Amino acid sequence: MGMNQTPSGERMHISIFGRRNSGKSSLINALTGQKLAIVSDVAGTTTDPVAKAMEILPIGPVVITDTAGIDDVGALGELRVEKTLRVLEKTDLAVLIIEAGSEPGEWDNKLAGMVKERKLPMLVVENKIDLVRTRDLKSEIRDLKSQVGTWAEAHELPYVAVSATTGENIEGLKQCLITNAPEGFAEPTIIGDLINPGDIVVLVVPIDKAAPKGRLILPQVMTLRDALDNDAYSVVVKERELKNALENLKNKPKIVITDSQAFLKVAADTPKDIWMTSFSILMARYKGNLEEFVAGARALKNLKIGDKVLISEGCTHHRQGDDIGKVQIPRWLRQAVGGELEFGFSSGIEFPDDIAKYNVIIHCGACTLNRREVCFRQKSAKDAGIPMTNYGVTLAYVHGILDRALDPFPLAKALWEESPDKPVRPKLKIQRTSG
Ligand SMILES: Nc1nc2c(ncn2[C@@H]2O[C@H](COP(=O)(O)OP(=O)(O)OP(=O)(O)O)[C@@H](O)[C@H]2O)c(=O)[nH]1
Ligand SMILES: [Mg+2]
Numbered sequence: 001m002g003m004n005q006t007p008s009g010e011r012m013h014i015s016i017f018g019r020r021n022s023g024k025s026s027l028i029n030a031l032t033g034q035k036l037a038i039v040s041d042v043a044g045t046t047t048d049p050v051a052k053a054m055e056i057l058p059i060g061p062v063v064i065t066d067t068a069g070i071d072d073v074g075a076l077g078e079l080r081v082e083k084t085l086r087v088l089e090k091t092d093l094a095v096l097i098i099e100a101g102s103e104p105g106e107w108d109n110k111l112a113g114m115v116k117e118r119k120l121p122m123l124v125v126e127n128k129i130d131l132v133r134t135r136d137l138k139s140e141i142r143d144l145k146s147q148v149g150t151w152a153e154a155h156e157l158p159y160v161a162v163s164a165t166t167g168e169n170i171e172g173l174k175q176c177l178i179t180n181a182p183e184g185f186a187e188p189t190i191i192g193d194l195i196n197p198g199d200i201v202v203l204v205v206p207i208d209k210a211a212p213k214g215r216l217i218l219p220q221v222m223t224l225r226d227a228l229d230n231d232a233y234s235v236v237v238k239e240r241e242l243k244n245a246l247e248n249l250k251n252k253p254k255i256v257i258t259d260s261q262a263f264l265k266v267a268a269d270t271p272k273d274i275w276m277t278s279f280s281i282l283m284a285r286y287k288g289n290l291e292e293f294v295a296g297a298r299a300l301k302n303l304k305i306g307d308k309v310l311i312s313e314g315c316t317h318h319r320q321g322d323d324i325g326k327v328q329i330p331r332w333l334r335q336a337v338g339g340e341l342e343f344g345f346s347s348g349i350e351f352p353d354d355i356a357k358y359n360v361i362i363h364c365g366a367c368t369l370n371r372r373e374v375c376f377r378q379k380s381a382k383d384a385g386i387p388m389t390n391y392g393v394t395l396a397y398v399h400g401i402l403d404r405a406l407d408p409f410p411l412a413k414a415l416w417e418e419s420p421d422k423p424v425r426p427k428l429k430i431q432r433t434s435g
Helices: 024-032 074-090 106-117 138-143 147-154 170-179 218-229 239-248 260-269 279-287 290-301 324-337 371-383 391-398 410-417
Strands: 012-018 050-056 060-066 093-099 122-127 159-161 200-204 233-237 255-258 275-278 308-313 342-347 360-363 388-390
Touching: 012 024, 012 074, 024 050, 024 060, 024 093, 024 122, 024 170, 050 170, 074 106, 093 106, 122 147, 122 170, 147 159, 159 170, 200 218, 200 239, 218 233, 218 279, 233 239, 239 255, 239 260, 255 260, 255 279, 260 275, 260 391, 275 279, 275 391, 279 290, 279 371, 279 391, 290 360, 290 371, 290 388, 290 391, 290 410, 308 324, 324 342, 324 391, 360 371, 360 391, 371 388, 388 391
Parallel strands: 012 060, 012 093, 093 122, 122 159, 200 233, 200 255, 255 275, 308 342, 308 360, 360 388
Antiparallel strands: 050 060
16 A cells, blocks of 8 residues: 555545646656656656655645656557556546647647546646746736636636746645545545444543533544444444443454543453554544654654653633643653653644744644644644644553554554654655645
């Protein structure tokens, strides 16, 4: 499987088409910020469709396919074109690249026709705008429609102008990918990619003083709903009943999901060959980038007496006596390092500017923030070089069971196991899209 747990079938497939040398491979590199695809000024550099799994936030995991030019010639060229057009059949969102200043031609019309037949969303990207713009003309050309823009409009296709080389408006393109993503891909899933129809999912919900009267809390409800959407069977129990419930089940459940406060008991009562994780870890993945939170948690292993820890919350909720952020986490961390730590606290919609002075940031579960905001905060921390983790991951860590709780997420687990001195292997890009 690809870079993370999401099977290829669940990822949105974005395919890049265009004439030879239009900059298809360059654009993929610009989107990912990595040199994944070979770029050269020789027309026909890419000869076979190449699919790469990656993350574009906030869409989440996608597969981007680079293709050979749709205008390739000769007997071999025709075969390549055929292969390129075959890619359409697994495409969820097509991107057609046309070189700036050039006139859309026969091939572009043909592709537009095929895409329309298949009722696929497609966006038109005019690439290499750096070549047609001089500084003086810039403001005027913005208002003037280019030939490519006019063609896109005539075909009722969304249009963006970019430069893969300079990076100009790549953020705008990402935004456009997001707004044109087909239904169903915009929302990441909670457990949908971890289970199959007919699987049994056990949810452990402690009912104690802290539990709200007469209802379940949102992460529990959302997980239950996701299990239903994915045709799984859910069994909901309190931690006391878990052992008995597992013994009474005829088939082994796929996963046991618990509230973090019952972690230790649930870990003890769940056989090792059954996945066990927490609602908070599922929500960390749903709301942000779990791998980044786990990579950030490695800093907890290295905390020393006197280090500075920022506890950051998304809202300004009323705090109970043994508040998790204000009281519990600081207490556990002090115990873990065997001495005093310096804590800073922030809450509300503003993410502090002075994060650079901290050794680690621990963010709340972000129930009031959306995925984009969480990803933005993760990116801000990463840009500042400050490790950032969150409550769910920290709770699993202080209980000594983060390792096990990451079993369903192999990439995150690999990151956790890696020694902090070694470079972090797979880099998942977290990027805030403009707008
Ligand atoms: N100035 C400028 N050059 C670009 C830009 N994007 C790509 N190029 C150049 O255009 C040439 C072709 O780029 P590729 O990314 O290989 O194009 P491609 O569409 O993948 O080409 P084939 O694989 O041969 O079909 C290279 O020399 C790139 O450096 C851009 O935005 N501006
Ligand atoms: Mg190429």
